[in-house]
Amino acid sequence: MLQVLRLTRWAQAQPPGSAWLTVAEQTRWHGFSQAARKQTYLAGRWQLRIELTGLLGGEPAAQPVDLAASGATTLAGTGLHANLSHSGDWLAVAIADAPIGVDIEQLNPKRDVLGLAQMVCSPAQIALLQAQPDALLRMQQFYRWWTLKEAWLKHRGQGLQFPTLQSLAFEAAGPDIAPAASGMLTEPPLAVALVSASALGPLPALPTGTPWQHLSPGSPPHPAAR
Template sequence: MPTSADIRLYLCRFSQWQSVPQAQLLAALADEERCRCQGFSNPTRQRSYALSRYLLRQRLASRLDRQPSQLRIVQGVHGRPELAEGNLHFNLSHSGDWLAIAVGPHPLGVDVEADRPPRQPLAIARRFFAQAEYAYLASLPADTLAAAFWDLWCLKEAVLKAHGGGLQAGLDRFVVQGQPPRLLENHLDTQEYRLANWRLDGLHLALASQGATALPALTPQRLTP
């Protein structure tokens, strides 16, 4: 049986999966997921939800030696989806045409953002980030500010998703260092978090995992039909 003792990180583009029939995607989902999918009025939203859950279930099933449709995904603390049985954790993120999936043995969070000019990054950082993070961004040359902002944003989102509280837990309750990525201060909880991030294909991608064990040297795996 495949082990759950390591972290896997996957990336895919929704547009590359257009040839896969919707019926095939829905067949791998649970009844409540199919109902939720059909409740979306926007066909694009239906497709992205079905494909996200299909790919997630495929990845989980391959690790647990189960059929994708047999897995029970429930609402956990703070409404975060989690497996009803077993000790395997997961998290998803999407931005535009991209989907990121993280799977591992500890609570984790992943965030992906398309590399685009942020709107008023310093104003956002001043209002929502920790003071040390704002000061760091404010010290940067204008031509490096956008990329550094997205690096920090993704890392902070990943930490909050690993924590489980989401943005409501407070972006200013911890301090992240971008390079190398690490958590300098943590007023969210008493957990240890390990961080990693990447810039690739016009994307910013970040991963956070609870636990004292250092993250392995991960390379995001591309999922194609």
């Protein structure tokens, strides 16, 4: 069950230097060449520690956060799972009792969503997008699918796999059994998606935008053909 979902501007996180990062986090942090990417990474790791402090007590720098060899966030000895995402000025932190994936994407009307859909959507989803005459609704639906698919991969600890993304359908589900949820904020224009290994349970209200859509990925996708 989801315990924390925090959406915030990454510039609002105030990490005290970087000495509190673990060795694995330091290695990843130093691997970023762009200063802005290093700042967002640092802000996200610190915000995760702030949220854990609210759940577990103690001090942020002492929270049991690290990275697995795969790059996935670990919270040893807590029984909790965490995932982070960032887009534009925003970052998201999700913490749950089961493996969790969160993805956010700031809507960009300059993007060719029909072109991008060819890489990540199924033929049926592409047809629905092509049939949508309203450009805003078309863009919003694409970003809903895109974030849901990314969050699905993240909760499984998998990297980018286009055949798997294309196979994910997502179907309506009741809130008591839904392992996935999609939200759309209007200010800022931001798509938010959560996918868990178990039912998410009650979700916090979004500050602006539409109510959550409760979903299930449907049948597990077949492994990509080799």
